[in-house]
Amino acid sequence: MSTTAEPGNGLRIIGWCAWCQNAADNVRIIQVDEQGSGAGGVRSACRPCIDKHGLTLFAEQPPAATPDPPMRPGYCSWHNQSADHVERIQLSEAGSGGKVHYACVHCIRVWKLTPADEDQ
Template structure:
């Protein structure tokens, strides 16, 4: 039986060319423009001391944060959504995806997000169905991009994503 090696080929934002073994380093949730995701190849990660997003520490959100709240701000990405969001969506009164009204009881706190280009801070909160959809999508994306997950090794980032997807199910 032969084994199949999976190659992740993508665009390295640091040396500006296609490369093997690219990993997500940064998500640009820009205030103007469409935002985006910046990937780096292995040599650029080493040369520039870049840490893949899935290996970065989760932000501390205080002792009252639930498991969902502790990781939602980092794990559910919203690149390029700021220009399309209403004031209610930016302030956490409406879901950023479906615009349904949410509050602290019904919504999932997506964490404080600093948008450097727009020179602003937003506090989005999602409805549970949208949070579930986005968490499930992020989980699937993580499993495709994470070298540990692709090799069926223990991954400390996989479980919080899965838990987030499970806890936000309707």
């Protein structure tokens, strides 16, 4: 049987308060920094800092609105096959051979490709 560490049930949550820069009892998560690749981070605060700065607990914050990018099915020049979502890739005139190239999201990440500006 597991017990969640919530203030008030006899358990102490000891951690680092990012606001007063000190170790504190019963810190609560205020901000979660997520990154696409690599480690993210968490900022916690103690009760006095939560009250002093008017902070909102992460669990009580509304979900961030992240619009889905428009899907553009097409042909990935790197995979040489169709993909659900492709983006036009910025290549030099010499590197592209005068052709327009598209890549899937996977190839953009793996090959560190640069998507072209849509205004071009």
